[in-house]
Amino acid sequence: MLQTRINQWLKRNREEGTMLLQxxxxxxxxxxxxxxxxxxxxxxxxxIGLKVDIWEPDGNELVKHPYFSSSRTKFNxxxxxxxxxxxxxxxxxxxxxxxxxVVPEGDLEQWEHDPYSGEVIDGKLFGRGATDxxxxxxxxxxxxxxxxxxxxxxxxxxxxxxxxEEESGGAGTLAAILRGYKxxxxxxxxxxxxxxxxxxQGSMWFRIHVKGRSAHGGTRYEGVxxxxxxxxxxEHIRELEKRRNExxxxxxxxxxxxxxxxxxGKINGGDWPSSVADYVSLEGRMxxxxxxxxxxAKREMxxxxxKLKELDSWFEQQPAILEWFGARWVPGxxxxxxxxxxxxxxxxxxxxxxxxxxxxxxxxxxxxLLTKVGATxxxxxxxxxxxxxxxxxxxxxxxxxxxxxxxxxxxxVDWCENE
Numbered sequence: 287m288l289q290t291r292i293n294q295w296l297k298r299n300r301e302e303g304t305m306l307l308q309x310x311x312x313x314x315x316x317x318x319x320x321x322x323x324x325x326x327x328x329x330x331x332x333x334i335g336l337k338v339d340i341w342e343p344d345g346n347e348l349v350k351h352p353y354f355s356s357s358r359t360k361f362n363x364x365x366x367x368x369x370x371x372x373x374x375x376x377x378x379x380x381x382x383x384x385x386x387x388v389v390p391e392g393d394l395e396q397w398e399h400d401p402y403s404g405e406v407i408d409g410k411l412f413g414r415g416a417t418d419x420x421x422x423x424x425x426x427x428x429x430x431x432x433x434x435x436x437x438x439x440x441x442x443x444x445x446x447x448x449x450x451e452e453e454s455g456g457a458g459t460l461a462a463i464l465r466g467y468k469x470x471x472x473x474x475x476x477x478x479x480x481x482x483x484x485x486x487q488g489s490m491w492f493r494i495h496v497k498g499r500s501a502h503g504g505t506r507y508e509g510v511x512x513x514x515x516x517x518x519x520x521e522h523i524r525e526l527e528k529r530r531n532e533x534x535x536x537x538x539x540x541x542x543x544x545x546x547x548x549x550x551g552k553i554n555g556g557d558w559p560s561s562v563a564d565y566v567s568l569e570g571r572m573x574x575x576x577x578x579x580x581x582x583a584k585r586e587m588x589x590x591x592x593k594l595k596e597l598d599s600w601f602e603q604q605p606a607i608l609e610w611f612g613a614r615w616v617p618g619x620x621x622x623x624x625x626x627x628x629x630x631x632x633x634x635x636x637x638x639x640x641x642x643x644x645x646x647x648x649x650x651x652x653x654x655l656l657t658k659v660g661a662t663x664x665x666x667x668x669x670x671x672x673x674x675x676x677x678x679x680x681x682x683x684x685x686x687x688x689x690x691x692x693x694x695x696x697x698x699v700d701w702c703e704n705e
Contacts (some may be wrong), residue, residue, distance in 0.1 A: 288438070288704075289636055292695050295432045296688050302684050303428050303691075304411065304684055306330060308404035310420040311413035315386050317357070317364075319451055320450050323386050324365045327423070327448045331369035334431050336446065339368040343450070343461035351464070353659055355614045366458050368467060371430065376443025377703040381472035381662055382430075382694070383652060384423035384460060385452030388415035389676050395673025396678035410681040417670035421682035422475025425669055428691035429698060442702030445469060455613040459652035463660040471626040471701065472662045475690060476611040476651050477670020477682075484627060484633075486647040486666060487546050487572035488584065488617030488654055493567055494519060494591065495607040496555075500564040509562030510600060513555055516566040518598055519591075519606055523548055523570075524591045534575060538646035545646065546573030552624060576619040576646070584610065615650025618657035620665055626701055627665060633696035637689060648672070667693075 296303070306326075313323035324340075329433040331338050343366055345359035367386075373379070391401035391414045399405050401414040411421070426446055433440070445467055449458030476483075496516045501509025527548040539545040548570060555566030591608045594601040622628065622644075634642045647653075653664035669686035 288699065289692070289696060291436055292432050292692055295436060295468075296428060296692055299428070299431070300688060303424060303688065304406065306427065307411055307416070307421060307424045307687065308406070310400050310424065311404040311411065311416050314402050315388050315415065315449070316390050317387055317454060320364050320386050324367050326447060327367050327386065330427050331367070333448065334369070334427070334434050336369035336371050336430070339370065340365055341465070342366070343457060347464065348457055348461060351460060353460060354457060355612070356451055356457040356476050357412060357454050357612065361450070364450045366450060366461055367448040368462060370664070371434075371440070371444040371446070373440045373444070373702055374705045375443040378471070378701055379443040379445070379469035380698060381445045381447060381467065381656065382426045383447040383449065383472055383474045383656065384419055384426060385450070385458065385652065386420070386423070386448045386455050387450050389453050390419065392529040392678060398679050406684070409684055411684055412679065414680055417477045417680050417682040418675035419476050419668060421670050421687045422477065422668035422690065425475050425687050425690040425694060428475055428688065429695035431576060432691070432695050433698065438699060439705035440699065440702040441705050443469070443505050444698060444702060449652070455615060455654045456655045460659065463655065468660045469662050471624070472653070472656050472664040473630070473694065473697070474651055474653050474664060474666045475668030475694070476648070476666050477675050478666055478668050479672050480669060480686060480690065481643040481645050482627065482630060483645060483647040483666035484622055485576040485619040486617060486651045486653045487576060487649065488580060488615050489650045490567065490572050490574065490580060490610060490614040491612040492572055492587065493569045493609040493611055495609065496566045496568065497604040498562065498564045498566075501562040503560040503562065508564050509564070512563045512566040515598070515600060516553070516555065516568055519568060519594065520550055521684055522528045522590070522594055522597065523550065526587070530549055530586070536646065538644065539647060542648055546575050548572050574617045576617045578617070580614060580616065581684070614620050616654030616658050617650070618654030618664060620657065620663040626663070629700040630665060630667060630693070633693045633700065636691045636696060643692060652705070
């Protein structure tokens with residue numbers, strides 16, 4: 287039985303798979319520092335026997351694309367990697383997409399272990415990127431390794447992608463699409479706690495400029511505090527968040543308290559304790575529903591900010607200025623009736639012995655780009671711990687990495703067809 291053979295191979299290679307994940311976690315791959323980790327991926331792909339395509343994304347080409355988003359335009363030393371497993375023909379193709387970049391480790395005092403130790407304790411492997419999403423990437427590599435080692439030929443092509451820049455908006459996946467990598471469907475093993483996410487919200491970063499009028503703090507009544515006015519802006523945005531979320535009735539969001547949040551993450555303002563602040567900037571992230579476009583969400587926010595003058599006449603004189611900047615993630619969705627979802631559910635049931643939970647993603651992924659720009663319907667499903675992504679003491683359960691590998695291997699065979 288195919289499943290038994292795959293399961294036994296994964297058990298025999300558990301130590302090697304764990305060591306591969308350790309090596310990847312130990313290779314600190316924050317933005318601009320991805321090369322060592324990608325070198326490990328390249329070596330693994332060559333050991334599996336895949337043809338490997340390696341390139342530095344062309345920033346000059348990417349900046350011309352309407353969906354380009356990144357804090358940089360030069361990618362010297364930052365490699366995109368694609369491993370290609372050619373099928374025998376007449377089968378459906380599949381992209382297996384994972385990002386190699388990780389967010390910075392943050393305050394080291396909040397970590398109980400070195401962020402790049404890859405230390406294994408009680409079946410958990412700790413370190414930045416373990417759950418988001420090097421564990422998922424290793425699941426993909428293990429699935430492909432098992433199929434190749436067991437000599438299971440496929441009709442359809444499989445493209446393993448290890449991309450840069452997901453954490454800043456998806457420039458690596460966009461570069462792969464522009465290089466010609468498209469398929470009949472895709473799986474992204476982001477940390478879903480082994481849930482299946484057919485839908486992913488999008489998001490955009492914004493900045494709001496709020497002006498006041500300076501005065502001496504001893505006669506603050508002569509001035510207008512931009513800090514106080516910014517509090518009105520924050521409350522106004524909270525009302526918009528409430529209204530936007532009340533419109534979402536999709537049952538896939540039923541267990542998510544705020545399906546598409548609007549988060550204020552940074553505030554700057556004032557320049558002297560004894561002066562009335564005459565300027566404040568608010569920076570945040572706006573969640574975008576899978577059922578709307580980035581442009582529609584922008585228009586709604588712009589219209590809403592313009593209504594501030596109805597709440598306070600100060601904004602007639604000095605309107606709050608809304609600016610879009612930095613990272614953005616395209617929303618995406620795949621039909622629940624799509625055949626790949628059915629096959630993934632069947633594989634999950636075969637391995638786990640029960641039905642998977644199907645929900646909407648609480649964050650953005652590269653799935654939106656694959657779906658909308660690459661015309662490749664995408665499912666997000668992976669072994670990582672959702673609530674530990676970007677957190678100190680990030681970890682992944684090693685058992686889940688191997689369970690996901692087995693599920694994905696079976697899904698590849700079912701989708702691409704065994705020759």
